[in-house]
Amino acid sequence: MTDPAPGPALCRDCPVAERAVCAALPLDARERLARSGRRRQFARGDTLIAPDDADRHWATLLSGAAKIVAIDADGRERILGLVHPAGMVGQLFTAAPGQHVVALTHSEACVFPRATVEALSQAEPRLAGRLLEEIVRELDASRALLELIGGRDARARVAGLLLSFARAASPFPCHDAQRFALPLTRGEIAALLGLTIETVSRTLTAFEREGLMTRAGTHDIVVDDAVRLAAAAGAATASG
Amino acid sequence: MTDPAPGPALCRDCPVAERAVCAALPLDARERLARSGRRRQFARGDTLIAPDDADRHWATLLSGAAKIVAIDADGRERILGLVHPAGMVGQLFTAAPGQHVVALTHSEACVFPRATVEALSQAEPRLAGRLLEEIVRELDASRALLELIGGRDARARVAGLLLSFARAASPFPCHDAQRFALPLTRGEIAALLGLTIETVSRTLTAFEREGLMTRAGTHDIVVDDAVRLAAAAGAATASG
DNA sequence: CGCAACATTGAGACCAGTCAAGCAAAGTGG
DNA sequence: CCACTTTGCTTGACTGGTCTCAATGTTGCG
Numbered sequence: 001m002t003d004p005a006p007g008p009a010l011c012r013d014c015p016v017a018e019r020a021v022c023a024a025l026p027l028d029a030r031e032r033l034a035r036s037g038r039r040r041q042f043a044r045g046d047t048l049i050a051p052d053d054a055d056r057h058w059a060t061l062l063s064g065a066a067k068i069v070a071i072d073a074d075g076r077e078r079i080l081g082l083v084h085p086a087g088m089v090g091q092l093f094t095a096a097p098g099q100h101v102v103a104l105t106h107s108e109a110c111v112f113p114r115a116t117v118e119a120l121s122q123a124e125p126r127l128a129g130r131l132l133e134e135i136v137r138e139l140d141a142s143r144a145l146l147e148l149i150g151g152r153d154a155r156a157r158v159a160g161l162l163l164s165f166a167r168a169a170s171p172f173p174c175h176d177a178q179r180f181a182l183p184l185t186r187g188e189i190a191a192l193l194g195l196t197i198e199t200v201s202r203t204l205t206a207f208e209r210e211g212l213m214t215r216a217g218t219h220d221i222v223v224d225d226a227v228r229l230a231a232a233a234g235a236a237t238a239s240g
Numbered sequence: 241m242t243d244p245a246p247g248p249a250l251c252r253d254c255p256v257a258e259r260a261v262c263a264a265l266p267l268d269a270r271e272r273l274a275r276s277g278r279r280r281q282f283a284r285g286d287t288l289i290a291p292d293d294a295d296r297h298w299a300t301l302l303s304g305a306a307k308i309v310a311i312d313a314d315g316r317e318r319i320l321g322l323v324h325p326a327g328m329v330g331q332l333f334t335a336a337p338g339q340h341v342v343a344l345t346h347s348e349a350c351v352f353p354r355a356t357v358e359a360l361s362q363a364e365p366r367l368a369g370r371l372l373e374e375i376v377r378e379l380d381a382s383r384a385l386l387e388l389i390g391g392r393d394a395r396a397r398v399a400g401l402l403l404s405f406a407r408a409a410s411p412f413p414c415h416d417a418q419r420f421a422l423p424l425t426r427g428e429i430a431a432l433l434g435l436t437i438e439t440v441s442r443t444l445t446a447f448e449r450e451g452l453m454t455r456a457g458t459h460d461i462v463v464d465d466a467v468r469l470a471a472a473a474g475a476a477t478a479s480g
Numbered sequence: 481c482g483c484a485a486c487a488t489t490g491a492g493a494c495c496a497g498t499c500a501a502g503c504a505a506a507g508t509g510g
Numbered sequence: 511c512c513a514c515t516t517t518g519c520t521t522g523a524c525t526g527g528t529c530t531c532a533a534t535g536t537t538g539c540g
Contacts, residue, residue: 073474080383093373128368133333135375142382143320150434194390234313
């Protein structure tokens, strides 16, 4: 069993090998990390991380999408953020109660023991730097969502969400995709934006009637008038 | 000029010497950091960090309080978070546009060039670990605020904010303070909670009429019935 | 086919925003 | 010291957007 390509076997065919935080590690350390982790598949609705996760896992999302969920006092679910491929799942360096992270689509993730990653980040300053970058990005996303939800009406919130997905779906950072999939149900959109299912549905209907976009099926969106859609968002977008 | 006490002169009498991230540094590195920084005083309304901050500063808050502010498209100010003593001001390791951070009260901060802190965190893994901890804490706070604002009504938002200040004002983590100061104007509370000034004012009046709390002046609050106040918050609090 | 989950649409109630007026406290200048 | 202004807070009447409740439509799957 020789290794024709450099790098750990686990990382062969990794779709996010370049973008994930692991890329900051030198080969030997990456090998060590890889030996402690393994790839896992998740179906829609599966839990990647539970709040009482006794094993203390941490993961990198390879493909698919996930939601970060909080259950509030009256049992309703609020979505605090989304995780995209190459994103991190679970939190390091905190004793906080933790969070639910649930797969939105069929997903694949590289799962590691939290302690291994924490120890490695102490030994490898470059990894610590990348982790910081990534968490700052999450913080920015969280604050963008906060800005979108606070003080904006339903039209602006839905339009902002659509635009952020259009941006994420495009291969080019400067252009938005004209057509993209929304991997969220209406209920999940509502839980993310702090609205109700009915309001989300009515708002989408209104956008369609006004010619801003078209629904293709229940989860595909075609943007017909990006300019007016951006105007409806009031220049605010959220990257989940 | 001998140094009677160990540690840099700048850190002598530092009120947050134990809690700030600097505490993770060994003496020699702390000395190096201290030489690159200096203490500054800020009056209420002064800007600690501007979004176009060409000098790229970063700071630790020593005393007082500050708000993290975003100005949205129509010019209204939204508050994305608060900074308390020992907290960090400004973001490291990001090219993001940056943020306004404005003093809420007379405040003192230790200001450093961003590059110095970033370089030190590469050289000192323990500092990087502390920075990670601190940013995770900020992320938690941001998500707590998101949970408070999304899908909760005005009563729950105001009650949650009061409770979080009651908690922060208490010297014991397990008990809330019964009386505390709100270093925010009504407009700032509104900008933080995604409400209007009028709604905040009316909600406080309602709480007082119902016997949950009493206003002493415009900025001091006395909690009269913590149990019912917590019930009004629906068990949700935000730590800013 | 028939069920179950999800989505859309409608009617009415209610909470919070808007507009507007009145107060109180702090600062300013004669 | 007092009139005046400024700023921030409170209260009221009204409007409107969003939630609630309810029914119907649609999609996907066993």
